[in-house]
Amino acid sequence: MGLKEKTVGDLTEILGPESIISDDGAMRIADPIMVRTYAKAFGYVPEHRPLCIVKAASAEQVSKTLRYCSDNDIHVIARTGASSSEDQLLVIDDRTIFIDGSPMNRIVDIDTENMVVTAQCGTPIAALEERLNADGYTLGHAPQSLPLASMGGLVATRSTGQFSTYYGGIEDLVCGLEAVLPNGEPIAIRPVPRRAAGPDLRHIAIGSEGALVFITEVTVKIFKWYPDLMWKGGYIVENFKTGLAAVRDVMVKGYKPSVVRLYDKADVDHNYGSVKLKNEEAFMFFTVEGPGGVPEAHGAAIHQIALSYGAEHIGVKAVDHWFLTRNRICDTIGTEKEYVKFRETNVYNATLEICANWGQIGEIYDEAMRTLPEVIPELVMLGGHVSHSYMNGTNVYFVYALKMGDPASAHLAQYRFVDAVCDVVLKYSSATIVHHHGVGKMRAGRIREELGSSFTLLEMLKQSIDPGNIMNPGCLIPIG
Amino acid sequence: MKRICVCFKVVDDFDEVLPSDWDEAGGDGPDLAYVRRILGDFDEAALENALLVKDAYRALGIGADLTALTLAPGYADHILRNFAAVGVDRTVCLETQEDLRFSPERTASALADFILGGPPPDIVLAGLMTPPGGSGAVPLFLAEYLGLPCVTEAISLTPARDCVAVEHRVDSGICRREMLTAFLCTIGNARRSYLRVPTLREALRAPAPAIEHVESKIAGSRGGLKPLSVRREDRRRDCLFSEGADASDHAAFLYERVIKEALL
Ligand SMILES: Cc1cc2nc3c(=O)[nH]c(=O)nc-3n(C[C@H](O)[C@H](O)[C@H](O)COP(=O)(O)OP(=O)(O)OC[C@H]3O[C@@H](n4cnc5c(N)ncnc54)[C@H](O)[C@@H]3O)c2cc1C
Numbered sequence: 029m030g031l032k033e034k035t036v037g038d039l040t041e042i043l044g045p046e047s048i049i050s051d052d053g054a055m056r057i058a059d060p061i062m063v064r065t066y067a068k069a070f071g072y073v074p075e076h077r078p079l080c081i082v083k084a085a086s087a088e089q090v091s092k093t094l095r096y097c098s099d100n101d102i103h104v105i106a107r108t109g110a111s112s113s114e115d116q117l118l119v120i121d122d123r124t125i126f127i128d129g130s131p132m133n134r135i136v137d138i139d140t141e142n143m144v145v146t147a148q149c150g151t152p153i154a155a156l157e158e159r160l161n162a163d164g165y166t167l168g169h170a171p172q173s174l175p176l177a178s179m180g181g182l183v184a185t186r187s188t189g190q191f192s193t194y195y196g197g198i199e200d201l202v203c204g205l206e207a208v209l210p211n212g213e214p215i216a217i218r219p220v221p222r223r224a225a226g227p228d229l230r231h232i233a234i235g236s237e238g239a240l241v242f243i244t245e246v247t248v249k250i251f252k253w254y255p256d257l258m259w260k261g262g263y264i265v266e267n268f269k270t271g272l273a274a275v276r277d278v279m280v281k282g283y284k285p286s287v288v289r290l291y292d293k294a295d296v297d298h299n300y301g302s303v304k305l306k307n308e309e310a311f312m313f314f315t316v317e318g319p320g321g322v323p324e325a326h327g328a329a330i331h332q333i334a335l336s337y338g339a340e341h342i343g344v345k346a347v348d349h350w351f352l353t354r355n356r357i358c359d360t361i362g363t364e365k366e367y368v369k370f371r372e373t374n375v376y377n378a379t380l381e382i383c384a385n386w387g388q389i390g391e392i393y394d395e396a397m398r399t400l401p402e403v404i405p406e407l408v409m410l411g412g413h414v415s416h417s418y419m420n421g422t423n424v425y426f427v428y429a430l431k432m433g434d435p436a437s438a439h440l441a442q443y444r445f446v447d448a449v450c451d452v453v454l455k456y457s458s459a460t461i462v463h464h465h466g467v468g469k470m471r472a473g474r475i476r477e478e479l480g481s482s483f484t485l486l487e488m489l490k491q492s493i494d495p496g497n498i499m500n501p502g503c504l505i506p507i508g
Numbered sequence: 509m510k511r512i513c514v515c516f517k518v519v520d521d522f523d524e525v526l527p528s529d530w531d532e533a534g535g536d537g538p539d540l541a542y543v544r545r546i547l548g549d550f551d552e553a554a555l556e557n558a559l560l561v562k563d564a565y566r567a568l569g570i571g572a573d574l575t576a577l578t579l580a581p582g583y584a585d586h587i588l589r590n591f592a593a594v595g596v597d598r599t600v601c602l603e604t605q606e607d608l609r610f611s612p613e614r615t616a617s618a619l620a621d622f623i624l625g626g627p628p629p630d631i632v633l634a635g636l637m638t639p640p641g642g643s644g645a646v647p648l649f650l651a652e653y654l655g656l657p658c659v660t661e662a663i664s665l666t667p668a669r670d671c672v673a674v675e676h677r678v679d680s681g682i683c684r685r686e687m688l689t690a691f692l693c694t695i696g697n698a699r700r701s702y703l704r705v706p707t708l709r710e711a712l713r714a715p716a717p718a719i720e721h722v723e724s725k726i727a728g729s730r731g732g733l734k735p736l737s738v739r740r741e742d743r744r745r746d747c748l749f750s751e752g753a754d755a756s757d758h759a760a761f762l763y764e765r766v767i768k769e770a771l772l
Contacts, residue, residue, distance in 0.1 A: 297586035301521065301544025304583040345542045348526050372556075372702040401708040408705045431707050 031123060035079045035102055039125070042092050043082065050080040057081075058126050060110070060117040061361060062376075066438060069370040076119040078105070081126040087206065087214055087244040093127055094242060095212030097498050104210075105500050106238035108150050108178035111358075112185055113379070114468025116237050120502050127242060129180050135159060136245065144203055144219060146247040149180025166253035168195030171464075175358040180243045185466035186235030190354060192416045193279075194286035194317055197464065199234050201248040207233050207241040210494045219247035232489065237466050238500040240493050252319070258286075259316040259327030260347040263339035267308040268292045269390050272414065272422070274312065274337040276386045279417050281333065283326045287315040287415075288422075289350070294411030295427050302349040303342065312339065313347045375408055377429045378442060380449050381465055385421040385458035389414075392459055393424050396452050403448050406430040406441045416463065423463040443470060450474045472506040510565050510572040510667075510689070513629040514558040515619055515650065516551035517638040518581040520544070545583050547703065548642070550635025554695040556703045557665055558633050559595050564667045573597050575629075579618055579724065580604050593706035593714035602724035609641070613733065616649035618724045623654060630689035631672065636661055636696040644694075645735075651692040652733055659687060661696035 029037075036050045049055060058078050059067060066072035079102070084090045097104050103124040107117055117126075132148035135156060139145065140163070147156055154174050157167050169189040171177055177187070183205065188197035195201070204219025217229050233241050265271040271290040278285060290312045293305045303311040314330050316323040335341065360366050370376065384392055393412060401407050409429040416423045426449060432438040453459045454477050461478050462471055476483045490497070490505055501507055521544040529538040547555070558574055565572040575598040576591055578584075584601075591599045602622055608615050623629060632654065637644030651658035661677040671686045677696055687693075706714065750761040 301546075302524070302542040345526070345539070348528070349524060349542050352526055353524055369702050372700055373705050375705050401712075405707060405709055407708045410708065429705070431705060 032079045035100070035125065038096060038100075039080065039082060039093065042096060043089055047083050047085065047089060048080050049083065052077070055081055057110070058107070058117070058119075058128075060115060061113065062115070062439070062442075063118065064362065065367065065370060065376075069367045072436065074119065076122055076124070078119050079123065079125050081128050083128050083131050085131040087132075087208060090127060090129070090208045090242050090244055091212040091214055093125075094208055094210055094498075097125065098211050098496055101496060101498065103498050103501050104238075104242075105503075106180070106184065106242050108180040109152065109173070109176050110181075111173040111176035112181060112237075112466060112468065114462075114465050114470040116185070116466060116468040116500070116503050118469050120469065120507075129242070129244070130178060132180075132244060133178070138163070138165075138250070140165065140250070143250050144247050145250050146219075146245060147179050148245050149178065149183075149243050151179045153177050153179060153182060160250055161253060164253055165250045167201070167248060168251045169198060169201055169248070172355055173358060174355055176361070179246050179248075183234055183243055183246050184237055186464065187466075188416055188464040190415065191286040191315075191317070193288045193418075194284050195251065197416075198248070199231070202230055202234055202246055203249060204247040205230060205233055205243055206245040207243045209241055210496065210499050214244075215241070232493070235466065237468065237504045239504040240489065240499060242499075254317060254319055254323075257318070257320060257323050259323035260313065260344045261315075261327060261331055261334065262303070262311070262313040262342045262344060262346040263334045264303065264305065264342055265290075265310050265312050265334075265337060265339045268310045268393065268412075270337050270339075271310040271312045272386075272390050272393075274334055274339060275414060275417055275422060277333050277337070278314065278330050279419055279422075280386075281329070283330055283333075284316070284318075284322075285314040285326065285330060285417075286317040287313070288417045289313055290414040292411050292413065294409060295413050296411075298409050298411055298429075299427060300350070300353070302346045302353075311346065313350065315347065374432045375429050376432055376438060376442070377409075377427075378445075379425055379427050379465075380446060381423055381425045381463040382449065382453045383416075383421060383423040383460050383463040384453070384456055388456045388458050389422055389424060392453060392456055396424075396426065396449060399452065400428075400445070400448055404430070404441070404445050406432065407445070421458065425463075446470050447474070450477075454478070467504045469502050472502060472504060475505065510570060510631070511627060511629040512558050512561055512572055512574045512631045512633065513577055513623055514551075514554050514574065515577050515632065515634040515647070516555055517548045517578060517635070517642075518545050518584040518587055519548050519638055519640075521546045522640050545587065547587055548635050548638035549701070550695055551638060552635075552703045553698040553701040554633045554635045555591075555596075556700050557662070557695050557698055558631075559704060560700060561631060561633075561665050561667055561672070562595055568667065568669060570667075570669070575600060577619060577622060578602070579608065579615055585719075588719050590706050590711055592716070592718075593711040594704050598720065599718075600720045600722055603721050604724045604726050606726045608726065610643070612643050612645035613649050613730070614726050616646045616653055617730050618726050619646070619650055620653035620730070622722065622724070628690060631665075632656065632690070632692040633662075633665075634692070634694055636694045647692060647694045649733060653730055654692065656690055656692045657687070659685060659691060659693045662693045662698065663696060664699045665693065 040048050063074050082093050105126050108129045130150035133150040134148045136146040171189050204217045206216045208214050316326040408431045412424045412426045414422050430441050450461045453461045520540040524543040525538045562572040562574050574596050576596045577600045579602045581601050634647040659674050662674050664675045666673040675684050750758045752758045
């Protein structure tokens with residue numbers, strides 16, 4: 029009996045037939061976005077396919093499955109919303125199954141006294157946010173992939189949202205969680221407001237990208253939601269560098285905008301289009317949230333700072349337009365139109381996010397914009413924007429498009445682009461090669477350089493939690 | 509040397525208009541100042557098909573020169589700057605301050621003035637129409653003004669030495685014609701509909717995208733042309749609301765009110 033038949037047979041016996049998908053066609057849903065796109069546009073068939081997908085309906089099922097996989101050296105890729113972008117879900121061998129946590133989609137408890145919500149890993153964030161909004165609350169977490177992603181995946185990728193400058197990334201929101209270890213043992217980290225009992229164990233699960241544990245349930249903070257009181261301001265600045273200086277000033281003076289975005293012209297023209305920019309001009313906008321008094325006060329101060337950098341105030345239309353279109357990309361993923369366009373033009377659009385201190389981010393942006401077109405001949409478009417700012421620095425989200433000659437080598441072109449950005453970023457002491465999409469398999473080859481001497485801690489964690497290396501091998505930590 | 513001229517239009521992406529602006533829109537339509545400018549869908553297909561024709565001529569050893577012609581494109585540098593890199597030899601923007609919305613004759617007249625002012629083209633291509641609000645009449649008037657036969661709703665063009673095979677949609681299906689040049693052709697739901705994209709390197713290597721801005725005197729309609737008959741197309745959309753409590757109610761409603769009616 030082949031490994032597929034045996035694994036499917038055994039898991040069917042353990043979990044019941046309704047929990048197992050093993051039909052090749054149906055399993056296509058397991059393909060990561062890029063593979064799906066290639067498959068549809070060019071009939072591309074990935075080299076490796078999963079043995080089956082386990083639709084896990086409970087922590088107990090996850091536990092039984094992991095125990096089986098641990099005992100039989102079957103590799104496991106956890107997934108929930110399947111929107112991850114760094115090849116986290118790419119199958120790289122012929123002994124892998126998916127554990128799909130999307131059936132675990134219950135909102136367990138909304139606790140408005142203690143301002144937390146507990147949800148199972150497969151709960152779509154959009155459903156949870158909608159539910160909270162109806163009662164006047166918000167998660168404060170709104171990734172662009174809001175229509176696609178689920179709570180487990182968001183925590184597992186250490187994701188961040190469009191309003192992060194005010195609410196923080198997911199790591200600032202998670203108070204507690206439940207998970208299952210690779211050997212099948214369930215664990216729980218109780219949600220408390222703060223804890224000083226040793227290292228923060230939440231962080232073993234947050235950002236672990238399915239390479240350490242399977243997250244079954246998360247408890248995250250919620251916030252009072254005041255959408256009608258939001259302050260907004262849109263500006264055109266002379267160039268990206270001036271915009272960076274203005275954004276830095278807003279942050280270091282201590283103002284708390286929720287959205288802070290600064291776009292270069294290439295990005296505006298290619299993706300956004302709402303502001304007609306000349307030459308080197310850049311588009312910058314801010315929103316401020318909070319209870320009455322706060323948005324006006326912070327907004328007025330931010331406005332003055334923007335003007336002091338020579339910014340032209342263009343009102344709120346362009347900002348409203350961003351709100352209207354901010355997640356639209358999710359509607360185009362998987363559509364026939366997208367595949368036809370891809371097939372006809374061979375152009376693949378992608379993004380890459382990095383981050384650095386204020387002192388270096390401008391130089392990194394300049395160097396990347398200057399050198400990448402030289403080293404990546406397939407580039408058809410390169411632009412960038414700032415979307416998540418901090419007291420000490422900010423991110424740059426490179427937006428790029430590659431023209432693929434041959435679909436089979438497309439991956440290589442994308443990996444070369446990613447490597448070229450890493451080459452630039454790793455030269456700078458205050459910079460990181462990954463801001464919020466996770467490392468996946470795409471940037472795993474550079475994680476040693478990224479973490480430097482602390483990489484050994486990650487290796488030790490992996491070794492002790494997952495000694496058999498069954499959890500998403502090659503993701504986060506490279507093989508070999 | 510074959511001369512190809514493709515007429516195109518840069519339009520506002522109406523998908524991006526804010527709902528509040530639709531609500532507040534007056535007679536002049538909604539505020540479009542902040543929405544993305546894009547190539548009209550059919551015009552994009554016309555440009556790509558013009559490039560395909562140029563490629564095909566080159567494969568036959570015949571030189572071809574491609575002019576892309578537009579009227580009052582507005583903010584469009586991000587669209588036009590790549591034209592040279594993909595193979596457009598000349599990009600001409602006819603500039604005017606006049607409001608040419610809903611004036612297909614005057615638009616066609618301005619385009620014709622420019623085309624007739626230069627060496628006569630062998631093939632003129634234009635998108636079938638430019639939504640939103642496009643009448644689809646510009647290419648038809650243009651063909652008349654240029655005195656060219658017009659093939660509508662082409663989906664592909666295959667040049668040979670002495671003619672061009674044009675596949676185009678007609679009511680009964682797809683018709684293939686062999687056209688002697690010169691002719692005008694509107695591009696409909698073509699087999700190739702997206703404009704090719706140059707790499708940044710190709711764009712850098714390409715000749716500088718000299719976009720010619722030419723003042724256009726819009727003289728008004730050339731007169732003498734009257735549509736033989738004009739009729740409003742009878743197109744309606746009906747809307748039914750299913751107010752059932754659950755999926756099976758909705759399914760029953762769908763079956764009774766929509767599927768059954770369609771089948772009977
Ligand atoms: C159009 C688009 C926009 C995006 N915008 C953003 C953005 O604004 N911010 C942002 O941070 N990211 C963004 N992303 C990336 C992606 O949406 C996030 O990485 C998201 O967190 C993935 O969630 P998911 O539920 O889809 O996870 P999946 O894709 O299912 O999985 C993601 C990773 O987490 C692991 N995983 C999933 N579930 C579990 C679990 N229960 N236990 C343990 N590990 C698990 C998987 O193995 C994988 O490594 C975007 C992606 C797309 C396609």
